[in-house]
Amino acid sequence: MSRALIAKRFTPYSPRHQSLPVFDFLAPSLVPWTRCVRRVPITTTAASIDSKPKPKPKPKPKPKPKPEPEPHHAESPQLRSKKHPFSPEQQRFLDRALRVNQAGELAAVLIYAAQTPLLIRSHPQLRPLMKHMYDQEEGHFQTFNDLIARHRVRPTLMYPVWKAAATALGWSTAIMGRETAMACTEAVETEIGGHYNEQIKVLLDWAEKMETQGEEVGEELKDLLRNLRRIRDEELEHLDHAVSNDAKSAEPYELLTNIIRSGCRTAIWISERV
Ligand SMILES: [Fe+2]
Ligand SMILES: [Fe+2]
Numbered sequence: 001m002s003r004a005l006i007a008k009r010f011t012p013y014s015p016r017h018q019s020l021p022v023f024d025f026l027a028p029s030l031v032p033w034t035r036c037v038r039r040v041p042i043t044t045t046a047a048s049i050d051s052k053p054k055p056k057p058k059p060k061p062k063p064k065p066k067p068e069p070e071p072h073h074a075e076s077p078q079l080r081s082k083k084h085p086f087s088p089e090q091q092r093f094l095d096r097a098l099r100v101n102q103a104g105e106l107a108a109v110l111i112y113a114a115q116t117p118l119l120i121r122s123h124p125q126l127r128p129l130m131k132h133m134y135d136q137e138e139g140h141f142q143t144f145n146d147l148i149a150r151h152r153v154r155p156t157l158m159y160p161v162w163k164a165a166a167t168a169l170g171w172s173t174a175i176m177g178r179e180t181a182m183a184c185t186e187a188v189e190t191e192i193g194g195h196y197n198e199q200i201k202v203l204l205d206w207a208e209k210m211e212t213q214g215e216e217v218g219e220e221l222k223d224l225l226r227n228l229r230r231i232r233d234e235e236l237e238h239l240d241h242a243v244s245n246d247a248k249s250a251e252p253y254e255l256l257t258n259i260i261r262s263g264c265r266t267a268i269w270i271s272e273r274v
Contacts, residue, residue, distance in 0.1 A: 102144035107166035114170030183250035185242035196232035
């Protein structure tokens with residue numbers, strides 16, 4: 001290979017590039033970089049000169065974009081396909097109901113969380129029962145978190161107040177003893193169970209009217225009814241546990257349960273509106 005050829009082969013840029021004015025550095029789009037950087041292989045053999053240019057490789061097909069993952073609380077495809085739009089009046093009812101339910105379940109979680117350590121210290125045999133009820137309340141709370149997100153319902157503004165009140169109620173009744181703690185559970189679950197029953201009755205009326213008018217009851221409504229019935233039954237199970245653990249032996253039972261029940265009704269009334 002001659003000196004001239006070697007020099008030409010290893011020159012990084014063409015003379016044309018070297019003669020570019022300096023300001024091209026500040027405006028890279030003006031520079032014909034592809035022409036400058038690409039080097040044409042210089043070969044001296046006859047075979048390489050005679051050989052035909054290789055065909056360009058076919059462009060690879062672009063990979064298909066992956067489908068986006070479903071969100072955490074995704075509705076089932078069946079639920080999406082059979083959505084029944086609620087009327088504005090029905091939506092207002094759901095706003096109030098779901099807001100109250102979510103706040104009530106948060107309060108229940110906090111009551112059991114405050115009661116459990118004190119109760120099981122003096123009555124270790126209650127540990128499985130308290131854990132079972134706590135776990136169910138946490139599940140209820142999660143269910144209503146998902147439902148208020150799906151139905152775009154605003155949570156109550158009273159959240160911080162209810163959190164403090166529920167913790168104080170759980171702690172104070174557990175301090176007063178097992179019977180008082182169980183009386184608290186009985187009172188709360190009586191009010192909550194009745195509250196869920198009223199909501200189930202309203203939703204059943206809606207379903208009945210739809211069927212009377214020849215409309216299909218949507219999966220949204222069926223799903224709400226399923227959840228409310230399941231949670232209502234679990235609340236009534238808690239009530240039974242409380243009664244079987246001497247809730248009625250609390251002193252003074254009537255005064256205590258009446259105060260707690262009226263407190264629950266007040267909290268429900270406020271949470272529906274605020
Ligand atoms: Fe609950
Ligand atoms: Fe409960």
